[in-house]
Amino acid sequence: MTVLSCSGLRRRFDDVVAVDDVSFTIAEGETYGLLGPNGAGKTTTISMITGVLERDAGEVFVDGIAMSTHAIAAKRLVGYVPQELALYPDLTGRENLRFFANLYGAGRERVDHVLDVVGLTERAGDLAREYSGGMKRRLNVAIGLLHEPRLLVLDEPTAGVDPQSRNQIIENVRELAAQGMAILYTTHYMEEAERLCDRVGVIDSGHLIAEGTRRELVERLGERDRISLLLDGDLGHATAVLGAIANVRGVAPHGQGLELVVDDARECLPAVLAAISTNGVVVRSVEVTEPNLETVFLHLTGKALRE
Amino acid sequence: MRHALLIAARDLRERARDRTAYVLAIVLPLGLAGVFTLILGNISGDSQLFTYAVADADRGVVARAFTDDVLRKAAASGAIALRTVSSEQEARTLVDDGTATAAFLLPAGLTEDVQAGRAARIEVVGNVDAPTGTDVARSLAQAYTDRLGAVRTAVAATVHSGVSTPPAELAAAAAAVLPQAVVDEDTTGRRQLDAKTQYAAGMAVFFLFFAVQPGVTGLLDERRNGTLARLLAAPVRRSSILTGKLLTSVVVGVVSMTVLVVASSLLMGARWGHPAGVAALVLSGVLAATGAMAVVAAIAKTSEQAGGWQAIVAIVLGALGGAFFPVTQAGGVLEKLSLLAPHRWFLRGLADLAGGGVAAVLPSVAAMTAFAAVTGAIALLLFRKVVRP
Structure with a gap:
């Protein structure tokens, strides 16, 4: 079931078109990563989806409710975790949560629940200004979860946090998705996107230039997994044997060994190793190279993600 | 909401x-x-802020009008405290030792001068440490002498214009104008x-x-x-x-x-x-x-x-x-x-x-x-x- 559907989103700031004709959907339980370099239009897109920013064109539906005509009802279904730490420093963690819980009409038991989820129960009575950076980030996320939204929008939620807090946030997001929440996630950390996202959309200069699963994007670019083998023995015979294995697309000499181009390295590797060992060739080392989103991103935008 | x-x-x-x-x-x-x-x-409250001494060497009607109808009314309203002394020297002493903020010296012949059409002079001696109180005293004296001058001019004009108003009536009308002017004119006092x-x-x-x-x-x-x-x-x-x-x-x-x-x-x-x-x-x-x-x-x-x-x-x-x-x-x-x-x-x-x-x-x-x-x-x-x- 589709939770978020946005189509033809467009927003101009003076003479600059920040977002142009961006469309995508997110299903229940799906985590969608929106990737793009700085200034690509990610935050503008998110701002339009959350109703913070008006659209020049296009429409956003949350659970079928149009943001343009029923903004209040649509916003009740959206949890928003902005990139900045949107907290009141002179209120305690619990007071921050209670304030937003009241705005969303969420019960007090939800405050205790989300404090527990993000691991801040013991520090709930401390002023937010006294929290560490990671704790502030977790509180920032907790506010977005208070009203059990159908769609959770996280804009760079792990920027500048310690590894422990980052892992906790990622685990929280995974659990929420497993419970059926639709998640829109932007990040600068490619490994996060690969760990979390079912699908990603690559946005550059305001345009959504590619969309799909990691594998779909990799294949669309003609990139494949590679297995490099350092071998002792008859390389000619090994080439013939390995070339006959299903999903092996090519075998070529590579130093004192061979390099295989395959469809899925993890799936192929057992068959490759079994074939070699039964043909008297000794494997000295194995190296698997999988094209990742960084590769895809660089290929599509000509830029590294952190640029 | x-x-x-x-x-x-x-x-x-x-x-x-x-x-x-x-x-x-x-x-x-x-x-x-x-x-x-x-x-x-x-310097701006509503109690007796300034104490004034008055030495009346004139003892005529003009001096009495100033003392009784201007200064005593001001004292009655609580704005000032008034102390009548017998001589100029005593008044100066009170000012010098700080007992009085200022002193009004009403010279002998004041009434006579006014009646003869000459300018009225009321001397004010102030304490150097109380400039505001001295200014207030000067204002009181100045207002009175100004009003005397205005009345004198009005009476003279009336006489010269040939209007046949009996002198007694003119005098009564002039007297009625004199004293109330300084204090009673201030109707905003209560506000x-x-x-x-x-x-x-x-x-x-x-x-x-x-x-x-x-x-x-x-x-x-x-x-x-x-x-x-x-x-x-x-x-x-x-x-x-x-x-x-x-x-x-x-x-x-x-x-x-x-x-x-x-x-x-x-x-x-x-x-x-x-x-x-x-x-x-x-x-x-x-x-x-x-x-x-x-x-x-x-x-x-x-x-x-x-x-x-x-x-x-x-x-x-x-x-x-x-x-x-x-x-x-x-x-x-x-x-x-x-x-x-x-x-x-x-x-x-x-x-x-x-x-x-x-x-x-x-x-x-x-x-x-x-x-x-x-x-x-x-x-x-x-x-x-x-x-x-």
Whole structure:
């Protein structure tokens, strides 16, 4: 079931078109990563989806409710975790949560629940200004979860946090998705996107230039997994044997060994190793190279993600 | 409205933890009012502030009229204390040793000079350490002699014009004009605030403009802190966000003014007047202050910039409106300009309340409410750009 559907989103700031004709959907339980370099239009897109920013064109539906005509009802279904730490420093963690819980009409038991989820129960009575950076980030996320939204929008939620807090946030997001929440996630950390996202959309200069699963994007670019083998023995015979294995697309000499181009390295590797060992060739080392989103991103935008 | 109340409640909770807010809204105005009263109260209160000696060497009708009908009436009203002495030397001694603020020396032949058509001369000897009291004495003497001159001219003109008014009637008419002029002309005397109330009210309304700042600049703080985006993403109408911020200012203003009214009454003996009238003035004053500060906040790009401009506006309006000194006495353009300042209307309302019933504050309340309506409307229009999607 589709939770978020946005189509033809467009927003101009003076003479600059920040977002142009961006469309995508997110299903229940799906985590969608929106990737793009700085200034690509990610935050503008998110701002339009959350109703913070008006659209020049296009429409956003949350659970079928149009943001343009029923903004209040649509916003009740959206949890928003902005990139900045949107907290009141002179209120305690619990007071921050209670304030937003009241705005969303969420019960007090939800405050205790989300404090527990993000691991801040013991520090709930401390002023937010006294929290560490990671704790502030977790509180920032907790506010977005208070009203059990159908769609959770996280804009760079792990920027500048310690590894422990980052892992906790990622685990929280995974659990929420497993419970059926639709998640829109932007990040600068490619490994996060690969760990979390079912699908990603690559946005550059305001345009959504590619969309799909990691594998779909990799294949669309003609990139494949590679297995490099350092071998002792008859390389000619090994080439013939390995070339006959299903999903092996090519075998070529590579130093004192061979390099295989395959469809899925993890799936192929057992068959490759079994074939070699039964043909008297000794494997000295194995190296698997999988094209990742960084590769895809660089290929599509000509830029590294952190640029 | 529920969301506006929630936003205001959150703001107030945060403000309650800010110690500078208490200093600005309560401690400073109360402290300064106390200091001003101590320093300046003795020259502008309503008790016997100046003691004057009078030495009458003339003993004629003109000297008696000045002593009995001008000075004694002023003494009876409580404005001065009067001490009659037998000689000029005694009067000078009292001034020199500080017993008297100043002395009036009525020379022998004063009445004779007036009746002969010569200029009347009343000598004033002042204490060098009491310039204000000496100035007041000079003013009393000058007013009397001026009026003598005016009457003399009028009588002469009447005689020369050939009008057949009997001299006795002319003399009676002239006598009737003479003495009441200086004291009884001041019909606003009963509508003035005593020094303690004047300074307490002046400082209260001056710092009110600072006390209401955080509420209206809160929107800029929210934008800087990133929480505005969160509020805009919440199922809350944008008008509720604006209303909540304005409400914060109004509540802070009313609370700080209430504390100041009560504290200055108990600690300084200020007499604010009927509670209903004071409440109407406080509420309309708070609304006016909120409106003025909201306009500045709406124009500013950051809360820091807003704070700077708000301080300037608060000081200019405060000075113009008579929070520090009575600008209205300056007259002319300055007095007309002072009508633009809510401070002027607030203080005038209190003075009217002191001299009349609760209804006497209505013109001031109306003026401040109109000021609040105009500035509030402008601020809301300008603030829309801050929360515009």
